[in-house]
Amino acid sequence: MKKVFILGIICLFFLVGCGQETIQTEEKYSFSYNNMEFVLGDVFTREKFGTEIEYSEVASCAFEGLDKTFKYEHYEITTYPDGEDDRIYSIYLLDDTVPTKEGVKITDDVSKMTEIYGNDYTQQGESYLYSKNNTTIQFYTSNGVIIGIEYSIVMDN
Amino acid sequence: MKVVRVSLILLFLLGVFWFLNLLVSPKYIESLVEGSMISEYYDSPKNHEVLFIGDCEVYANFSPMVFYEEEGISSYIRGSSQQLIWQSYGILKETLKYEIPKVVIFNVNAMRYSKPVSEAYNRLTIDKMKWSKEKVEMIFSSMTEEESFLSYVFPILRYHSRIFELSEEDFTYLFQRRQNTFNGFLINQNIKGVESLPTKRPLTETRFADITYEYLDKIRELCEENNIQLVLIKAPSLYPYWYTEYDEQIKEYASKYGLDYYNFLENILEIGLDYHVDTYDGGLHLNLHGATKLSKYFAPILKEKYSLTDYRDHEEINAYYQKELEKYYREIGRGV
Numbered sequence: 494m495k496k497v498f499i500l501g502i503i504c505l506f507f508l509v510g511c512g513q514e515t516i517q518t519e520e521k522y523s524f525s526y527n528n529m530e531f532v533l534g535d536v537f538t539r540e541k542f543g544t545e546i547e548y549s550e551v552a553s554c555a556f557e558g559l560d561k562t563f564k565y566e567h568y569e570i571t572t573y574p575d576g577e578d579d580r581i582y583s584i585y586l587l588d589d590t591v592p593t594k595e596g597v598k599i600t601d602d603v604s605k606m607t608e609i610y611g612n613d614y615t616q617q618g619e620s621y622l623y624s625k626n627n628t629t630i631q632f633y634t635s636n637g638v639i640i641g642i643e644y645s646i647v648m649d650n
Numbered sequence: 651m652k653v654v655r656v657s658l659i660l661l662f663l664l665g666v667f668w669f670l671n672l673l674v675s676p677k678y679i680e681s682l683v684e685g686s687m688i689s690e691y692y693d694s695p696k697n698h699e700v701l702f703i704g705d706c707e708v709y710a711n712f713s714p715m716v717f718y719e720e721e722g723i724s725s726y727i728r729g730s731s732q733q734l735i736w737q738s739y740g741i742l743k744e745t746l747k748y749e750i751p752k753v754v755i756f757n758v759n760a761m762r763y764s765k766p767v768s769e770a771y772n773r774l775t776i777d778k779m780k781w782s783k784e785k786v787e788m789i790f791s792s793m794t795e796e797e798s799f800l801s802y803v804f805p806i807l808r809y810h811s812r813i814f815e816l817s818e819e820d821f822t823y824l825f826q827r828r829q830n831t832f833n834g835f836l837i838n839q840n841i842k843g844v845e846s847l848p849t850k851r852p853l854t855e856t857r858f859a860d861i862t863y864e865y866l867d868k869i870r871e872l873c874e875e876n877n878i879q880l881v882l883i884k885a886p887s888l889y890p891y892w893y894t895e896y897d898e899q900i901k902e903y904a905s906k907y908g909l910d911y912y913n914f915l916e917n918i919l920e921i922g923l924d925y926h927v928d929t930y931d932g933g934l935h936l937n938l939h940g941a942t943k944l945s946k947y948f949a950p951i952l953k954e955k956y957s958l959t960d961y962r963d964h965e966e967i968n969a970y971y972q973k974e975l976e977k978y979y980r981e982i983g984r985g986v
Binding site (some may be wrong): 547548549550552554562563564571585587616617618619620633635640641643 | 684705706731732770842845846847849850851852853854855889890931932934
């Protein structure tokens with residue numbers, strides 16, 4: 494009986510552990526605007542996100558496929574090719590009318606960013622990068638003020 | 651007798667292993683031709699006074715055929731896609747074993763990369779290089795975390811899955827090569843003008859990484875030791891953005907060591923570039939038309955500034971270039 498109990502406890506630990514891991518892997522940075530949800534890695538279509546005001550394509554040096562950039566009034570979406578589809582690679586916020594889901598926007602200062610996102614960032618010059626499950630949010634700053642915000646997916650080479 | 655039999659079996663197995671390695675290795679002749687450019691140099695006559703090293707911004711934007719036609723300059727481009735600065739250094743070192751040019755031209759775009767970018771690009775530069783100390787050094791300095799040195803020695807370790815994807819190209823070019831460039835220049839005649847470019851991101855690091863300076867120093871010192879004039883250039887590619895902060899650092903470096911630096915982005919009007927028609931991919935690379943304009947602009951500068959030889963008076967070299975020019979114009983006429 495004692496053995497069964499110990500076994501039960503161990504199983505419970507495993508189950509709890511698995512459950513927690515599942516929740517963690519679902520947590521990714523994402524952006525929303527006007528009731529639209531922008532999830533990094535999702536398939537991009539104009540039907541879903543509307544027609545852009547500017548469009549550009551960037552080819553790689555040797556490989557097939559194009560990175561496409563769709564510029565809207567307040568943000569810019571860059572996609573990467575995946576077979577026939579284009580998937581969202583990054584979302585770059587262009588002005589202070591579009592805050593992140595957590596409530597930080599361009600023109601806010603760095604202290605607001607750390608208050609909301611914490612101090613677990615990687616700093617590179619004047620930019621701060623937060624990572625979560627293969628997604629990142631990067632705050633570009635100048636003199637302590639946020640001047641750019643970008644969501645990206647971490648791609649394997 | 652048993653020893654002989656075992657030896658023969660071993661020899662046979664080694665032969666099969668060698669053949670399989672050869673078979674599954676990408677040939678880079680009809681697809682991903684950028685992977686064959688570094689090795690094309692080995693077959694060329696070694697008579698070059700000017701050597702270009704660097705990334706796609708050299709092999710797409712400058713035409714040695716135009717340099718020759720305009721000013722009789724003999725030049726070669728040892729460029730490759732996303733060629734990192736330590737790779738440029740390795741390629742320069744390797745080239746100096748074959749010949750000592752008068753001028754080495756390095757495109758500084760690679761200064762922005764301080765670590766290996768991707769295995770795919772490493773392969774395009776390194777796979778077809780001849781085995782040498784430089785190649786070994788280059789592999790170790792370029793490998794991403796997922797790569798192994800052994801997979802460069804035995805390609806089958808990396809490309810074994812290609813055994814199910816072999817194409818005609820793999821058999822046709824199993825034991826032979828085909829020339830895809832003209833002295834390292836890869837012709838592209840497509841037109842895709844610039845409509846718009848992605849928004850410029852703020853710079854995260856304004857200063858180039860120490861490692862890139864370390865290799866720029868090595869390139870400079872190697873040139874000095876061999877009495878070669880090092881020239882720095884920035885090709886007129888509109889994207890990725892060449893930031894003012896980058897440009898200032900190169901100007902500072904050039905001035906410190908008495909080097910010439912040509913940032914062709916500052917001469918777009920004089921060159922006559924029209925980005926609606928002179929680029930094949932929306933501003934990253936020039937097409938044949940754009941590269942011809944840029945080369946015609948740069949040829950007299952090169953000739954005069956570095957007192958280069960006019961090889962049009964040299965019987966043997968002229969004969970080689972005339973033959974190449976004939977092929978070049980045939981290729982252009984055909985519409986590559």
